[in-house]
Amino acid sequence: MTKTAWVFPGQGSQALGMGMDLLELSEAKEKFVQAEEILGWSVSDICQNHEDKLARTLYTQPCLYVVETILADVIRKAEKPDLVAGHSLGEYIALYVAGVFEWAAGLRLVKRRAELMENAAGGKMAALIGFDKEQLDRILAETNDAVLANDNSSAQVVISGTPEAIESVLAQVKAKRKLPLNVSGAFHSPMMAEASAEFKNVLATVEFHQATVPVISNVEPVPTVEADILKQRLVKQMTGSVRWRETALALPEQGIERVVEIGPGNVLTGLIKRTASGLKLENVRSAAETELVRS
Structure with a gap:
């Protein structure tokens, strides 16, 4: 059996129209409705009609979370990953896929994270x-x-x-x-300390479960399933460096032979290709492409 890792892109991979073919799936429609109740605005409307808003952290991060988690849920009907990882915001999708927190809890975390990062101006x-x-x-x-x-x-x-x-x-x-880069603040730096401290309090209110598959975190690219460790790493993520090069190197070390990037674009598979040779790389960016994985 080929050992497979699923990886999830973060901010910068968004694109107008992303995820819109998912609206044809009944289970996806329910998630979009639930997301609007939590966020107070429509993910599908932003993704279809508002390129300017989609580029803003406040909207980008929740939109990516919704689209990528739905794509992952569709693929999970056919296969399961052996390991997961995500780039910055993508780590939240990886944690959801690994069963560390419930979908709605994850979206609420992402919503608050996006608000704090949007307001962290000056960097x-x-x-x-x-x-x-x-x-x-x-x-x-x-x-x-x-x-x-x-x-x-x-x-x-x-x-x-x-x-x-x-x-x-x-x-x-x-x-x-x-x-x-066209961003409002100095993300992944000590300048995010105030926002990180506030977000730590938010994280404390959310129950984390032991992961069902190992997760490689941004700040410490060593796989773990331990809930407390994963939460501590997430606390550090806002001020810590995203160590994606080391994540890519860790994949073959963990016996991974195939990597599926789930989400818009192909940034992560491109980076992995430059760092770790010999891996089979695939992309799932739409409902149509989930069929390729499920076939």
């Missing part, structure tokens, strides 16, 4: 592609208020911090491409 993030790692590590070590936020692959990272610190790093580091 800056930038992606670097084709850079010298040693040089970047040295510059970050010498620069206050700038950190490595996403270690995505050996060729792509995201830095986060105060606008002044990020500008300073960008001015010094050599890279093929330097791309400022």
